[in-house]
Amino acid sequence: MPMLTLSRLSDLAASAWDALLPTAQPFLRHAFLAALEDSGSVGGRSGWQPAHRLWLDDWERPLAALPAYLKRHSYGEYVFDWSWAEACQRAGIAYYPKLLCAVPFTPVGGARLLGESGAAGRLLDAVTAGLEQQGLSGLHVNFTDPAADALLEGREGWLERLGCQFHWRNRGYRDFQDFLDALASRKRKQLRKEREQVAGQGIDFDWREGHQLSEAEWDFVHACYANTYRVRGQAPYLTRAFFSLLAERMPEAIRVVLARQGGKPVAMAFSLVGGDSLYGRYWGCLAEFDRLHFETCFYQGIDYAIARGLQRFDAGAQGEHKLIRGFEPVITRSWHYLVHPGLRHAVAGFLEQERAGVLDYARQAQELLPYRQG
The missing domain is CATH 3.40.630.30 (Gcn5-related N-acetyltransferase (GNAT))
Structure with missing residues (x-):
């Protein structure tokens, strides 16, 4: 079977996982993610259950991967969907558990669909196809890089969400x-x-x-x-x-x-x-x-x-107080696949309105930067 779910990243050699990483982004390294698991920061009763997805070749070597977690709440994600969960509760729709592709407790952009794009795309489609059967309300991919955006844009059923952070540039x-x-x-x-x-x-x-x-x-x-x-x-x-x-x-x-x-x-x-x-x-x-x-x-x-x-200093999420200290607005992206068609339609409408607000906010923030004109 080409897809495998790992409940412990330590069961995979660090070299096999790290070989899929496209950049020197430390939060995706086997050492970082496995330390979260081995220290008890995720897993157990944390509400973050490791469920990493791998796409394997004929010799069971990983060609692509998603760092993924079964979530029974929305704490520690920094892409806030509490209102979606509350709307589901009122409508009698189960929102949890859901599947989250992200780095726990870390609102830092980077690769999320690891490995060669063709294999990553096949893995992504296989995961979404099995969501309903597994009793999962959806798959969420937070703080993506341009490669993931290109893979997800236009893919059927996926909704894009924008956010805004502040980063300092040298x-x-x-x-x-x-x-x-x-x-x-x-x-x-x-x-x-x-x-x-x-x-x-x-x-x-x-x-x-x-x-x-x-x-x-x-x-x-x-x-x-x-x-x-x-x-x-x-x-x-x-x-x-x-x-x-x-x-x-x-x-x-x-x-x-x-x-x-x-x-x-x-x-x-x-x-x-x-x-x-x-x-x-x-x-x-x-x-x-x-x-x-x-x-x-x-x-x-x-x-x-x-x-x-x-060249860059990313000091974390939130904070207009960063703006007056030279940190510039940066648009972030996340992507959401929701199984329930009614929920997907409602969230799509919400995101369309939110998108305009985020872009306007970023434009206004840009005008408030403390740099000398000219």
Whole structure:
């Protein structure tokens, strides 16, 4: 049988999975996805059940793959479909379980339909054909790259959804001051003042790679990460074990900046590096400091990207507060295949209206960028 479902990525050799990856995007690597599973961050009672789909050749070697999860809720996806689920509940239609092709808890764009496009297309069609029989309401593919968009566009039954994030681009800056000089005077003064406020509190910063942190420091990183959720009354998605496993399996991709006051760590930001991009992912602080979030999560990352010649800094989802700090609007895409024809029709109408709003929002955001005109 050419299609296989994997409930544990560790059952497949890392080399076989990674051979299907088209780019240096760290979140798709076997090491990252398997660390989520092996640490208990997904699976178990998390509502994220690994169900990766593989398309095999005659010798049972993978030609294409979908990193996929059976979902019994919509937490941790960052493409929000709660209203669709609520409408289904009112109509007596089962929305969960659904199948999600995505990187858990990670709103970062990248390849989703892995492998050669012909095999990926056959795998995609085979998965959608079996949804109803498996009692699944649909297949959702979040934060796609252009290759996946090309494969999904015009495919029968698929609906496209747009979103907007804010990413920073390196325009050949020599240093942070060179970046500041590209901003309008008022915004330049604001950013400089924010950095001075942090420095004035006696806070300095220490960048580390994955192999340079001790287990005690990883305890601190996780405590900061978990606190970000707990102050909102939420449970953290990632377990403590995840960070140690990732540091063991792909330390070269990890970047952690520790904020210290009087030599004592008080905050951190966790990022990954892949190709020409820095991906800011997790932040946390165990006490309140004025403007420390902006410095740790944004200005430190910009500074790091310039110094290392990285071309892009993706600091995560949401946040108009990124806009005034030089992060530009970027359109993101996701795709949705819904089995129930009535639900598909209703969602198609909603997405048509939402699309116009997203594009208008991105245009307005572009006009508010802090860069000097001309």
